[in-house]
Amino acid sequence: MIIFANPKIRNLFISIAACTFIFTIVSIFLVKSDIKNASIFMAISCIAFGMAVLLLCYRFFVQQNRIMEDAVLQIRQYISGDRTVSINCNDEGELYRLFHEVNSLVGILNAQADNEKSSKKFLHDTISDISHQLKTPLAALNIYNGILEGEAEDNPQIAEFVKLSENELDRIEILVQNLLKISKLDSGKIVFEKVHENVYELASNVLGHFEVRARQENKKLSLSGDKDITLKCDHNWMIEAISNLIKNSLDHTDKGDSIDVEVRRFASIVQIIVKDNGSGIHTEDMPFIFKRFYRSRFSQDKQGIGLGLPLTKSIVEAHNGTIEVDSTLGIGTSFTMNFLIPTKL
Template identity: 25%
Template sequence: MQSSSKEIRLIISITAGIWCISLLVFLFIGFKTGASLFLTAVYGVWNLVIFAGAYWRISRNINQVLGKVDNCIQSMIDGTPVKEFSATEESLLGKFQTQIEKLYYILNSAKDREKTAHEEISELVADLVHQVNTPLTNIQMYCSFLTQDTLSDKEKTQICGVIDSQVEKLGWFAEGFTKTVRLESDIRKLEPKKQPILNMVLSAVDQISLKAKMQGNEICLSGAQDIEAVYDRRWTEEALFNILDNAVKYGQKNMPVQIYMEAYDLFARIDVTNYGTVIPKEDYTKIFQRFYRGKNAALIKDGVGLGLYLAREIITGQGGYLKVESKKETGNIFSLFLRMEK
């Protein structure tokens, strides 16, 4: 508003100058002619004309400025921002325009994020419905087989086993879907802070220990145990558990699952190594996609393909990353990287 203020001050100065000159002229004429009453009336009317003109000019200037402000705001509402004031001008209006422009882009980015999140949830629901249809169809088909009187007890038992496995698969879908939706809403609320990683690793190991024991897998922990990293404890523990669960599920029985921790300059690294079928290199990027299951995985164990997807989303959401590589053709190494500093 600096330029407008200068213009208003100039109008007032000119008006004051005209008024002073007029006063001197009328005093001179009155002194020469002695017509004081008439000149006083004329002088009063002249004053009204001068200040009415000044008021009109200032009012017009203010209305023009407010019109530009209104146009600037309306253009942002319409989605086509127009700059009415110079961004380089050191004035209140220039600063106001810059600040409201920043607010416009902040609100738009929030709107875009909301739209993206909505699209992701819609895509997730569509994927889930597609994935759920298969076990539901299988259950319906095998239930119809049970109505046949020609089936033996052994065949009925086998069919019941198939139905039970399909129901279990639906349970995995429900659990995975719940976690995914919860993650989608909480991913922007992750609260990473610098803290030791050992307690988080031990908690994840406790969760998988019973399943590992049933498989004959011993969880072996090694490496630096005094590392601190920046991460959200609750969600990162969930990510590591999913990786450990994957290692136990697809690893060889009676073989160890190894956890190794190491500190780098920028990242803390947690390796989870198992022995079993090697993941093909062409699947390295695909296995982190939602609902993706490699051919080898599908042949070995039932699953829904959400565990590694959730793990990757959690780790990348905190500025880290996740990768996989083979271990000399005898197993796989999943490496989880967490930032060392904020």
């Protein structure tokens, strides 16, 4: 039987069998002999047999428990990031077969992690190279567009085409910048310089960048909340995250609509909420809004490139936070970024 491949289990059964044999011989001897108080001796031998079996089982299960505790410790170390751990499986038996499979799984996961790391590095390097190569032609196209704009003052049709061309060049530049940012986050090459920032002031500065656009589109921007809330974060990346949410709201609101930013603090979290009363998100799109390049079939937005929300999600998660969305079609959308406040023990 496979179970007896483990020498410890085999020895346990042999020991129990030996105790049973000895007890049987003693019992036969006591039954056939004319010893006074034989029943007492029989009871004593029965108790001794039971204690011997219990002792053998106890020793066996203590050893098994020690082996399992060591295996659990190795697995926890692996989960904590130590990729060099390995469970001792130099014995035979079903338990050691399990340990061998766990070691094989660890090897496969390590190989996949190495491949993923290489893929991310390749992606980052490729996007970096492409974005670098695009800078020169983009700069040249912007110059040519500026020249055409100056020459088209007396021709409204050409001026309109020049304006459209400028918008498309801006879109390409934003796309390249966002791709580069996401690839940097994915590759793990970004070192976040986290310092304590006043969240209200941070959000106020971001809103200031969108005031001109909001005024041109006749939309209202507002900020509310506690002015003394602080959060340990990377200044530039947090501005990027908030900016993307506000831009998304501006892209999906109409003339006369409003975008409200609220800063709140609870016992253990800081929240930054960006809420609008715009078109809302269709139920079909809700599971996919944080996927890269996702475009809804219901969307009338022709300017979005589908990278703002995924980039925001990556930034929030890099700060050990979460992002939630609540939206009702035709009523509005609310994005909530949650950041844990480290507790002092």
